Amino acid sequence: MVLTRRAATAARSIIRWLPNEILSTVAQELPTADLHVLCLTSRLLRNIATPLLYRCVHLPTLSQLKCFLRTMKQRSGASFHSHVHELYAPDKEGSGTYTPRLLKALTKMLCQLSNLDILCILFAHPAAFTELLEHGFFPRLTVFLYTIQPETATAVASFLNRHTTITDLTLLFTERVDLPGPITLPQLVHMNIPNHCFSSFDLDGVSLEALSIVLLPFDADITPTLPLFHAMSRLTRFTLLSAVEHLDDATELHKIIAHLSHLRRVKIRRVAGNLGNITWAGAVEIAVELGRFDSLWSVELDSVVDQSCDAHKVVNLWGDACELLIAVKFEERSWRWSPDEEDWINTSFE
Numbered sequence: 001m002v003l004t005r006r007a008a009t010a011a012r013s014i015i016r017w018l019p020n021e022i023l024s025t026v027a028q029e030l031p032t033a034d035l036h037v038l039c040l041t042s043r044l045l046r047n048i049a050t051p052l053l054y055r056c057v058h059l060p061t062l063s064q065l066k067c068f069l070r071t072m073k074q075r076s077g078a079s080f081h082s083h084v085h086e087l088y089a090p091d092k093e094g095s096g097t098y099t100p101r102l103l104k105a106l107t108k109m110l111c112q113l114s115n116l117d118i119l120c121i122l123f124a125h126p127a128a129f130t131e132l133l134e135h136g137f138f139p140r141l142t143v144f145l146y147t148i149q150p151e152t153a154t155a156v157a158s159f160l161n162r163h164t165t166i167t168d169l170t171l172l173f174t175e176r177v178d179l180p181g182p183i184t185l186p187q188l189v190h191m192n193i194p195n196h197c198f199s200s201f202d203l204d205g206v207s208l209e210a211l212s213i214v215l216l217p218f219d220a221d222i223t224p225t226l227p228l229f230h231a232m233s234r235l236t237r238f239t240l241l242s243a244v245e246h247l248d249d250a251t252e253l254h255k256i257i258a259h260l261s262h263l264r265r266v267k268i269r270r271v272a273g274n275l276g277n278i279t280w281a282g283a284v285e286i287a288v289e290l291g292r293f294d295s296l297w298s299v300e301l302d303s304v305v306d307q308s309c310d311a312h313k314v315v316n317l318w319g320d321a322c323e324l325l326i327a328v329k330f331e332e333r334s335w336r337w338s339p340d341e342e343d344w345i346n347t348s349f350e
Helices: 003-011 020-027 032-038 043-055 062-073 076-083 100-110 130-135 150-162 195-200 249-257 280-290 311-321
Strands: 056-058 086-089 118-121 143-148 168-173 190-194 210-215 237-242 265-270 276-278 298-301 303-305 327-330 333-338 343-346
Touching: 043 076, 062 076, 062 100, 100 130, 130 150, 143 150, 190 195, 195 210, 237 249, 249 265, 249 280, 276 280, 280 311, 303 327, 311 327, 311 333, 311 343
Parallel strands: 056 086, 086 118, 118 143, 143 168, 168 190, 190 210, 210 237, 237 265, 265 298, 276 303, 298 327
Antiparallel strands: 327 333, 333 343
């Protein structure tokens, strides 16, 4: 369906007789270009397309940000504020291209988005959004991603304590930042923050389902942190993101099992790009640790199997050690257990 060429005809066709619910359902599947055209046809279609067009806003570049701000400043733009539910500003061009005046305009606009559910601001610009963090309030906010600097640590803690509706939290750091606590987010189900920051959170009554711990060179031991999650029975997915140069998979698995043996999915990722190396002796050590999990069915490691080892044999070793294991991924290759063939199948190229 190409609305860009048949918009006028479509406006006079059977579309005008369809229930609004059906039109809304169809419009949800349309690309952005077609939604733009729908806004130019009739009042009915414009009222259906506009909320969909502005529901999710991505501002990865400076030009897109300026265009969005111009639109929202127009007289008609004021009515668009309530339509924005998701906003992503990943700053792909580097914050040096964003002037203080532009950032101030963005902050002012953000504070008007009363129906915001997801807010992702990954600007590496010190104190750029202090006003937003200190005074902004979004009653429906459930997902928050933010890059913290030392200048904004106190404001971020205040912002989080005002938004107890948050269920998914990701905090990124360009350097060590200590958050003032306690921070209370009773509805959290997913956390992705550096290891040293968990002590700032009051996790009493919190029942996480997914947890990501970021290891940084100045705080590379997860042993003191893991007891915080021992009693969280709903926690089934665990990711360890390491920026540490030397990390031993078996050692980290041993630490994890001591408190989280009920996990179903475990990932150990190396964000610095330095892949681990799995020898046969190392594979045996990992197999011992995997066998101690109660219900593990998926493991993913950023490691390369040594040339002296056969990857398929390594996967078989782990599968024999961990009875419920059905998915393994390492060195960019994925393996899945096939009950029909009673063997591990390499699914990397499927």
